[in-house]
Amino acid sequence: MIPEREQIGSVDLATWRVVPADGNPDKDEHGAWAIAGGDSDEYDLYLEVREADRPREVARFVLEAVTRHARGLRLRGALADVAHVRDRQPADDERAPSNPSLPDVTKLAHLVDAVGGLAHEVSRVVPRDERGAHQDRLYGQLAQVAATTVAWMEAVLSERTPDPDAGTNGA
Structure with missing residues (x-):
């Protein structure tokens, strides 16, 4: 199942992590790995990486890229809010x-x-x-x-x- 954009946005990014996929209980480096998110044992978000030379590295790369992107979006939003307040200060x-x-x-x-x-x-x-x-x-x-x-x-x-x-x- 491919998660909807709303699902991804509703799972706290701080809970996202790379885990061995369900079909990889031995944590084989070349077996399937997943990006999982959520606070409970049952993940609110689960994206499996299978068809890659090094699935674990691909999952880590995706997680780092998403984290970096989300931080950038939050930073740009915060800076825009600061600029808005700054613009309202008397010049x-x-x-x-x-x-x-x-x-x-x-x-x-x-x-x-x-x-x-x-x-x-x-x-x-x-x-x-x-x-x-x-x-x-x-x-x-x-x-x-x-x-x-x-x-x-x-x-x-x-x-x-x-x-x-x-x-x-x-x-």
């Missing part, structure tokens, strides 16, 4: 962290304020039925901290490079 406010002439201690105060909001959200006791809303608020606070940090980074770059598109890639 013409001379007290904004992106203002290169603002003293670093003031920029730090902005960042500490954002971290304080995050700390407040993390310290809350959250009833089970409110966890989704809590995760949304927590994510928003994290995006705020990241956007404030990015604004400060922009100020540093504006002092170091005349090209606004140039990063340092040294970090």
